[in-house]
Amino acid sequence: MLNMAEGVARLGALATSPVVAAVAAAFEEAGFELAIVGGPVRDALLGRTTHDLDFTTNARPDDILRIVAPLSTAHWDIGRDFGTIGARIALPGGGAEQVEITTYRADSYDGVTRKPTVEFGDTLEGDLVRRDFTVNAMALRVPSQKLVDPSGGVEDLLAQRLRTPADPAVSFGDDPLRMLRAARFASQLSFDVDSETVSAMQRLRESIRIVSAERIHGELVRLMQTDDPLRGIRLLVETGLMEQFLPEVPALRLEIDEHHHHKDVYEHSLTVVRQAIELEHERHPDAEPDVPLRLAALLHDIGKPATRRLEPGGGVTFHHHDIKGARMARKRLKELRFDAATIDTITTLIELHLRFFGYAEGAWTDSAVRRYVRDAGDELERLHILTRADVTTRNKRKAARLASAYDDIERRIAELAAQEELDAMRPELDGNRIQEVLGIGPGREVGEAYRFLLDLRLDEGVLGEAEAEKRLRDWWAARG
Numbered sequence: 125m126l127n128m129a130e131g132v133a134r135l136g137a138l139a140t141s142p143v144v145a146a147v148a149a150a151f152e153e154a155g156f157e158l159a160i161v162g163g164p165v166r167d168a169l170l171g172r173t174t175h176d177l178d179f180t181t182n183a184r185p186d187d188i189l190r191i192v193a194p195l196s197t198a199h200w201d202i203g204r205d206f207g208t209i210g211a212r213i214a215l216p217g218g219g220a221e222q223v224e225i226t227t228y229r230a231d232s233y234d235g236v237t238r239k240p241t242v243e244f245g246d247t248l249e250g251d252l253v254r255r256d257f258t259v260n261a262m263a264l265r266v267p268s269q270k271l272v273d274p275s276g277g278v279e280d281l282l283a284q285r286l287r288t289p290a291d292p293a294v295s296f297g298d299d300p301l302r303m304l305r306a307a308r309f310a311s312q313l314s315f316d317v318d319s320e321t322v323s324a325m326q327r328l329r330e331s332i333r334i335v336s337a338e339r340i341h342g343e344l345v346r347l348m349q350t351d352d353p354l355r356g357i358r359l360l361v362e363t364g365l366m367e368q369f370l371p372e373v374p375a376l377r378l379e380i381d382e383h384h385h386h387k388d389v390y391e392h393s394l395t396v397v398r399q400a401i402e403l404e405h406e407r408h409p410d411a412e413p414d415v416p417l418r419l420a421a422l423l424h425d426i427g428k429p430a431t432r433r434l435e436p437g438g439g440v441t442f443h444h445h446d447i448k449g450a451r452m453a454r455k456r457l458k459e460l461r462f463d464a465a466t467i468d469t470i471t472t473l474i475e476l477h478l479r480f481f482g483y484a485e486g487a488w489t490d491s492a493v494r495r496y497v498r499d500a501g502d503e504l505e506r507l508h509i510l511t512r513a514d515v516t517t518r519n520k521r522k523a524a525r526l527a528s529a530y531d532d533i534e535r536r537i538a539e540l541a542a543q544e545e546l547d548a549m550r551p552e553l554d555g556n557r558i559q560e561v562l563g564i565g566p567g568r569e570v571g572e573a574y575r576f577l578l579d580l581r582l583d584e585g586v587l588g589e590a591e592a593e594k595r596l597r598d599w600w601a602a603r604g
Contacts, residue, residue, distance in 0.1 A: 126282050131169035132271075138168050139269045143177065143213045143221045148266035150191050156183040158225075159248055159263035159272065166259050169281055170313070179225040180251055180263065184244065185209055188225050196220070206242055229254060249274045253289045256302045257309060261289045286310060286317045292324035300331040303365055304343040307356035311347055317359060325363040332368045340369050341460045348422075349413040351401070354394050357422070361390075369460065372426040372452060389428050392516050397421040399513035407509065416466050417506045420473035421513055423453045427474075450475040472503050473510050480511045481526075483533050491583040493536050498582060508534060540585075551577030552592040561593050562600050573600070 138144060144160065151158035161180045168174060181188065185201065188209040192199055197220045199211035207227035212220035230245035245251050248263055249272065255261040258277040265272060275289035286309055288295040288302070296303050303325045306317050317325075332340070347356045360366040361374045376390035400421040404414050427449025428442045435441060450471040457467045476499060482488075488496070500507045508530070515526045551574060558573045559565060576599050577592060587595070 126170060128169075128278075128282075130171065134168040134171065135165065135264055135271065136269060138164065138174065139264060139266050142216055143223065144266055146195055147179065147192070147213060147223065147225075150195060151181060151183065152267060154183070154187070154191050156181050156187065156191070157248065157265070158183075159265045161252070161263040162255065162260045165262045165264050165271075166277070166281065169262075169278070177221065177223040179223060180228055180248065181225060182228055182246065182248075183225075184227055188227070192223075192225065207244055248272055255289060256295065256299075256305055258287050258289050259309075259313070259315075284313070284315045286313075286315045287321055292321045293328065296324055296328045297331065300328065301335050301339055301343065303328065303332060303363075304335075304340065304347070304360070307359045307365070308343055308347045308350065310359055311350040311353050311356035314352060314355070322359070322363060325359075325365060329364040329368055332365055337369075337459060337461045341462060344370070344460065345415055348415045348418045353401075353418065354398055357394065357397075370456060372456060373422065375429050376425060378429060378432065389425050393422055393425055395516045396424065396510075396513045399516070400509055403509045403513055407505075414506070416469040417473070417509060419457075420470045420477075420506070420510055423449065423470065424474050424477045424510065424514065425449060426452050446475055446478045469503055469506070472500070473506055476500060476503075476507055477510055477514060480530065480533065483529055488533070488536075490536075490540060490585065493533065493540060494582045494585075496533070497537055497540075504537075551581050552587060552589050553577055553596065558596065561596055 138160065139148070148158050158179055158181045160177065162178050164174045164177055166172075183191065185204045185207055189199065189201060192209065192211045192213070195213050196211040197214050199209065201209055203210065203224075203226075207229060208224055209226075210222065210224050212222050214220050228245035228248060228251040230243045230250055248265070252261040252263060252272065252274050258275040258280045260277070261273075261275050262277040263272045264270070271278075276287075280287055286306055306321065306325065309315065310317055347353050350356070357366070357373070361377075364374075366373050373393075374390075376393055378389050397418055400417055404411070404417065408414075425442075425445065427445035427447070430452070431442045431445040431448050433441045433443070453474055454467055454471045457470060462470075479496060479499070483492075483496075497504060512527070512530055515523055517523050517526075553561065555566075555570050555574060558570050558577075562569070562573065564570065573596060577596060580587065580592070580595060
């Protein structure tokens with residue numbers, strides 16, 4: 125619950141912090157207004173950590189540059205066309221803090237693209253009412269420390285509610301990306317989105333298609349970085365927005381009839397995301413949010429709708445949904461402009477997420493464990509988390525059996541790693557030595573020999589170089 129007295133005290137501390145005080149004094153001396161705006165004000169009132177300092181002013185970009193230059197160790201004007209100047213303001217004891225300062229805006233939109241026609245404004249209040257949500261449309265004038273809240277942002281903070289300053293249909297019509305931001309802030313702040321805003325999201329859902337894939341990608345990543353992305357995911361699915369850019373997720377809501385029974389794949393997937401985040405925090409408490417892992421958890425079963433088969437007697441199968449799902453994920457993530465490394469991570473996890481369940485049904489040989497490690501590669505730890513998170517059964521005995529089995533496989537991996545340097549899973553002879561032993565030059569046969577030796581390494585562990593050479597010669601001779 126928001127305590128206003130404490131919130132106001134935090135605003136005062138923010139206003140008198142060294143960087144804010146120095147910048148505010150410089151703008152006041154130059155005869156311009158200055159206010160801290162948006163997220164820093166909201167977070168100070170809520171008692172959340174403030175990561176960025178954003179200011180707004182009636183000064184134009186050239187004036188902003190002139191004022192901040194003497195205070196900064198560096199400054200840049202990459203956002204000048206939008207009225208934004210960035211700078212690193214020197215701290216009294218050394219070091220610097222990054223700030224962004226933007227001229228008041230009074231933009232208009234053409235309704236066809238999300239690019240605004242940039243127009244500078246003259247008043248702080250006019251700038252605030254064009255922002256995305258009321259809780260982000262508050263400002264603190266400095267150095268006077270006057271809170272400016274023209275749209276009722278404080279009341280919405282108290283009510284834990286997201287609402288647009290203007291008519292939501294107009295706000296989202298101006299900039300459809302704000303609908304995705306609603307989902308992100310709902311998750312980030314644990315706020316509810318008011319009913320009128322949700323209705324506008326439903327009506328205008330198709331307008332998100334005019335937004336670039338890169339911008340949608342950015343908001344999806346920010347949503348998945350929150351502690352509770354499920355709130356935002358549900359909102360996107362329920363409003364039909366997710367259907368526009370990641371339709372594989374709402375497609376998980378498979379129809380379940382009275383004759384063929386299987387778990388709700390959509391709810392299961394959301395549970396896997398939640399459990400993966402819990403395990404992430406438990407195993408790596410100080411790490412940054414693992415977005416590839418969380419996306420793999422969300423998408424791990426997207427191959428099920430395409431592979432579902434209704435069997436006689438009421439059974440349902442999803443044969444090879446892991447392979448199908450990995451292919452589907454690769455295609456969709458490329459369209460959303462994810463980088464190749466992230467796509468490889470996510471699709472590898474999806475493709476391997478079922479591998480462990482064979483272990484639970486019967487202990488693997490050392491060879492099988494080595495292959496599991498080899499196939500997971502650098503994603504082994506993520507695969508551990510995803511596989512554990514994928515157990516959502518309500519049968520406590522079954523859940524305990526699966527957890528015990530995975531404890532066992534992790535123990536065996538650790539033991540083999542200590543014995544055999546499992547992290548460096550390579551044959552004992554490299555390509556050059558293979559050529560020397562067999563008396564051949566570079567070519568296809570070297571690759572075949574390398575794979576033969578790797579299979580030996582996986583099946584039998586460390587052989588020693590002399591034994592590996594003997595086996596290689598025997599294999600070569602047997603080829604004729």
